[in-house]
Amino acid sequence: MLRLGVNIDHVATVRNARGGLYPDPVRAAREALAAGADGITAHLREDRRHISDADIDALAVVLRDEDRPLNLEMAVTQEMLDIALHHRPHAVCLVPEKREERTTEGGLDVVGGHNWIAPFVGQLKAAGSRVSLFIGADPLQIEAAHRTGAQVVELHTGAFCDAARDGHEAEAAEHLAALTAGAALAADLGLEVHAGHGIDYETVKPVAAIPQIMELNIGHFLIGEAIFVGLGPAIARMRALMDEARAGEAA
Numbered sequence: 226m227l228r229l230g231v232n233i234d235h236v237a238t239v240r241n242a243r244g245g246l247y248p249d250p251v252r253a254a255r256e257a258l259a260a261g262a263d264g265i266t267a268h269l270r271e272d273r274r275h276i277s278d279a280d281i282d283a284l285a286v287v288l289r290d291e292d293r294p295l296n297l298e299m300a301v302t303q304e305m306l307d308i309a310l311h312h313r314p315h316a317v318c319l320v321p322e323k324r325e326e327r328t329t330e331g332g333l334d335v336v337g338g339h340n341w342i343a344p345f346v347g348q349l350k351a352a353g354s355r356v357s358l359f360i361g362a363d364p365l366q367i368e369a370a371h372r373t374g375a376q377v378v379e380l381h382t383g384a385f386c387d388a389a390r391d392g393h394e395a396e397a398a399e400h401l402a403a404l405t406a407g408a409a410l411a412a413d414l415g416l417e418v419h420a421g422h423g424i425d426y427e428t429v430k431p432v433a434a435i436p437q438i439m440e441l442n443i444g445h446f447l448i449g450e451a452i453f454v455g456l457g458p459a460i461a462r463m464r465a466l467m468d469e470a471r472a473g474e475a476a
């Protein structure tokens with residue numbers, strides 16, 4: 226079963242454009258779960274450009290009460306570690322952050338940062354969270370992620386999605402081949418494999434067809450699509466495309 230995590234960051238982006246209380250990311254989380262999401266992902270950025278501390282406080286309570294998983298995305302900093310250890314979410318995904326980036330541009334450098342990242346992984350695991358590292362589909366990064374003790378890797382699909390959307394077929398095929406090989410390697414090492422970033426209706430099927438992938442995290446496109454069709458129908462269509470891709474893979 227391929228799970229769908231819905232990332233609600235950009236509900237908060239719209240709210241923050243005016244300040245105030247709406248649209249409410251917690252309401253979006255409830256609607257996403259009702260529409261077929263298996264869990265909720267939220268990225269508490271260090272600059273708080275979208276999701277706020279109060280959003281995480283509220284999401285942690287609501288999702289715990291409803292027994293649904295929260296996947297907290299965060300930078301590898303002491304401030305974020307303290308927040309995660311306070312909430313002990315179901316899952317924590319460690320991601321790279323740059324102040325000037327518009328969105329997450331690449332994966333964590335686990336090869337170069339192993340000695341810094343591994344203690345974070347250990348503390349989060351000891352607190353009961355499943356720990357995921359957001360990385361590119363590079364064999365060296367996957368092997369290094371395994372050495373940190375993380376249980377999960379989330380493979381960055383952004384380069385594949387950008388190339389596919391721009392009609393650069395050969396480049397998209399190369400990125401997809403790397404994702405396919407990376408997922409197989411990670412699974413062979415015993416890691417659970419997730420994928421996400423930049424996925425839309427056009428790009429979801431090739432990614433969902435990679436058999437080792439257990440979870441997709443999708444946000445920006447779904448929140449944008451919700452403007453036109455509503456959040457529930459947008460999620461239902463994404464879910465159906467994921468299921469079609471998996472059925473095609475099994476056939």
Ligand SMILES: CC(=O)[C@@H](O)[C@H](O)COP(=O)(O)O
Binds near residue numbers: 267268270320327421
């Ligand atoms: C880590 C990742 O790929 C996204 O989940 C992340 O949330 C992107 O950051 P923004 O939501 O700020 O674009």
Ligand SMILES: NCC(=O)COP(=O)(O)O
Binds near residue numbers: 266379
């Ligand atoms: N980790 C990826 C994620 O949560 C969603 O990314 P996007 O769909 O908002 O690009």
